[in-house]
Amino acid sequence: MRSKSLIAILMSFSLAACAGGGGGFGGYSLVQPKARAVANGKMTVTPPRPWNRVPRSYYDIAEEENWTLNGPILDSIGFIAALKDGKAIVRQRRKEDRQVPVFRSNMTPPEIVSMIESLYRIRGGAAEFAMTGLKPATFLGRQGYQLDYDYLDQNEIKRRGRSYGAVIHGRLYLMLLDATRMHYFEHALPDFETMARGAVLRS
């Protein structure tokens, strides 16, 4: 009963978002394999093959953009660019019991990881989340991090993720690949790596 009404609510929001966002009828739009500004135009990535841009949902923040190859349940890449101090990586109500922690410009890498982990636990229903790697990495030409993680989603599907990110002039920039551990993660990883390596900051 509840899920039905929720789906109805989500649909009405995404339709409204489509109408306003120019994402085309149905919302998904093709991303051509050439340099493209993403996430409010704050960074440029170059996909090695065509991807699909996911229509904006009610829960998306202005600073993000999401792509998929086979549908977001199987694989997706999220981009967040120039997120300000004090903002969360997801849209949420101020009085929500459970809230994804807000980004702080002085966050240490483990704190950024735990912010991402809370997103999965609170919004993704992940009961099990394991960081499998966190190491320094260059992203957008700056010192940043590479995070790897595995988790079990609310549908009991084993998933895997990788994220590159950096805090530049006090703002958060990140890319995040999220896919099923079986097949789709490995399948999308080369594209993700290519895009992350070639990502360029736009002023």
Place this chain on the structure above:
Amino acid sequence: MSLEISRRALLAGGGCLCCAGLTGMAQARIAPSAMTPLIGPGYKPLETDEKGLWSQYERIEQDIAGSNLLIKDPKLVAYLGGLAGRVGGPAARDLRVYLAHIPEFNAFMAPTGFMVVFSGLLTRMRNEAQLAGVIAHEAGHFLRKHQIRAWRDVRRKTDAFTMLGMGLGGLSAAGGGFAGIGDLYQLAQFGTIFSLAQYGRDLEKEADATGLRLISEAGYSPIEMSNTWSQLIAEIEASAAMRKKRPFRGTSLLASHPAPADRMADLRASAVEIQASGRSYDAGRDRYLSIIAPHKAMLLDDQVKLNDPGASLYIIQNLAKDGWSGTLRYYEAEIWRLKGKGKGADEARAVQGYAAAVQMPDAPAEAWRAHGYSLLKSGQAEPGKRALARYLAMKPAASDAAMVRYSMAQ
């Protein structure tokens, strides 16, 4: 990020209903001694409608038994099974308990004799008697045949097809019966619907009274059942207060109803009567704490990372009544850090908390990492690096070792 909305987030509202039930106006207290079981050992359904209900739930149980969300630690599972055996009355040998890794205060009883206990219960209970009380309450639903009684009761009052749509519709919606995605979440949702639609306050009171009888017969301190209630109420209030809103979870459980307080009062009054017999009772605290100890950090981690600071602080401070540990101090600090909205005070509390945690002999490695980074942030490079080195010494194979080493080299 394009995540689906968590069904759990939705369920959290009504989540506690399975064991909390719907409560309403003040009614006469049911004496535990009046709660004789309606079924005996090895009970099997006799009537056609009950057989139908059973066959649905037998399929659900098969799916649950294979769920990835189950915690399968043999010692813990055996412990829960043992508790059900102690407080299961005539059904002691028939009850099956599944432990779901879902950090909610919830438990669920199926009409066929299996129950699902959510890991969030283990996070919150202070002793074995409290946990046994929840299990006994759920067993009470089974022993008093609540599911089929409620089912028949509502069918008398409403159109049977409506009920099918509400109840079993939830099962088939999962795709060709119950085998589909999100089985346990579906079940939790189904359970909630079942509770909302069918367990009335009378049946919840019966389950409370039955549970109280069962745990006291097993030698558990009967007052602990009402303590569980007062803890839950206090937690919900603390959660709401931190977010500056009225206590509200799914139903008007606490908004304006005196009902939970009534129910708690009934449980307390019955417990006092039972204890007047002069028999000595045990809360089983030490046994419970030693069984839970290996899982404590995981349970607290699950809760704290939900960033519901009021609830999490209440839970930790309630557990700390039995003594602070490095783990509790560390997670208390984590709550402040996650809550932090840059007002300074929250972060300062977190920093102090990490510093306090590492003073304790059982401080987890993560406390040293957090302490180290907080020192680095405040410009205390050398002590910060020493704390990070301590983290690496305790956890040489840490998955973030490369990042920590990098931070130490800056």
